[in-house]
Amino acid sequence: MIQIMIVDDMPIFLEYLKSFIEWESYGFQICCEAADGKEALEKIEIYHPDIILTDITMPYVNGLELAEQVSQLYPDIFVLLITGNSEIEYAKQAVEIGVCDYILKPFEKEELLFSLLKLQNNIDKALESKNGKEEQAYQKREEALQKLLLPDADIAKVHQQLKEAGVLFEHEFFMVCTMQFLVGNPEELSQVNDWKKIIIDMLSDMLKIAGTFQVFLDLENNVVLILNFDSEDEMKAYKIYELMDIRKIIKSQLHLETVIGVSKYCYGLGQVKEGYDQSMYAAWGRMKNAREVTEQAKEYIRRHYMEGDLSIADISRELLINQTYLRKMFKEETGYTLSAYITEYKMSMAKQLLQNTDDKLSVIASKVGYNDVGYFSKCFKRFYGISPKKLLLELKNGIRR
Helix, strand or coil: EEEEEEEEHHHHHHHHHHHHCHHHHCCCEEEECCCCCCCCHHHHHHHHHCCCECCCCCCCCCHHHHHHHHHHHCCCEEEEEEEHHHHHHHHHHHHHCEEEEEEEECHHHHHHHHHHHHHHCCHHHHHCCCCHHHHHHHHHHHHHHCCCCCCCCCCHHHHHHHHCCCCCCCCEEEEEEEEEEEECCCHHHHHHHHHHHHHHHHHHHHCCCEEEEEECCCCCCEEEEEEEEECHHHEEEEEEEEHHHHHHHHHHHHHHHHEEEECCCCCCCCHHHHHHHHHHHHHHHHHHHHHHHHHHHHHHHHHCCCCCCCCCHHHHHHCCCCCCHHHHHEEEEEECCCHHHHHHHHHHHHHHHHHHCCCCCCHHHHHHCCCCCHHHHHHHHHHHCCCCHHHHHHHHCCCCC
16 A cells, blocks of 8 residues: 555644545555644654655645655655645745645645656556455456447347346446547557556546446457446436546646547447447547548558568557557548558569569568568468569569569
8 A cells, every 4th residue: 555644734624635535445545644744754754654745834844844854854755745826836846856746726636646646656556456356356347348349249148247247237228438548659558558447446436427337448448438327318418527527637647638439328238339339439530530540551551561560559559549440440441451451562562672673582571571581472472363483583584464
């Protein structure tokens, strides 16, 4: 557990902060509290907190003085200042000299959680805090929910698996929402995947509907929200305010753009897969249209066809779009699968090299991303109906194809 000390000279605010968040469910524990910076410094040696959450304005030793002393005496402890607008310049100065971070009043509990989890490697500690039994139950539930989204899912069978995993959908009125995060590189993707687990917990705390809901990750690590309403009226009255709120917080705290998709109304568990597809298409459509995506994918292939490890995942990361929907968009726009187009482009470039250069076959294979010349020759023959060696021979004899 991540140990937190709370420091404030107002008992009411101390109690408010203690009850503000279900601390332990996020891997935190309030180890102690203090009424001012002087008392906080005395208690550090006893309780060894990982983080000190403190107000700025206090008697004896204020929050800024506390932060500065902690940075000198206990460099492994982080201080998070709680500040109002009138004190923000002082807080910024403290951040500039590296003694702490700050959060501005008034704040949502999710903003505070993000701020706390960003300090040190606290997200890793929070994720590790879930014990094995909880993780096993979580995995069982998530796998059952993911099966609901598969094509041609046996709804009766999946419904039974959901019940066994403790998931009950008692009514026929559903909506499906998805959240996709626009990430630019593999390292950032890995960090975001860890944050998604925290975001799921936050959404579970934030959502209030007349009915039940499930939040989980699909097979491509998008956040999926299945809402099951008590009545059709409740379903039709629902607005996605919580999703919009957390999107703002994610942008301000993690500097990430989030795209939200929302399905039409779904009647019965059997329509949830269709609702999922609708929500993904809705999010996808907000990002880019099919023609734009297709042209950008083609351009990426033109620039990277010579790389042996070129994959659809690479293109997906470059274009900031879900792999499944990238494939669907490309096929709908061109009539080709994306994999077939990559192969065709490589083969066309290989043919040009065979016709216009004196390079050896192994060199040409390497130039179009094939390290194994034998495998390259098989692919070429399958594509053109003639081996590259035979084509070279025909070219020498003045025969052009």
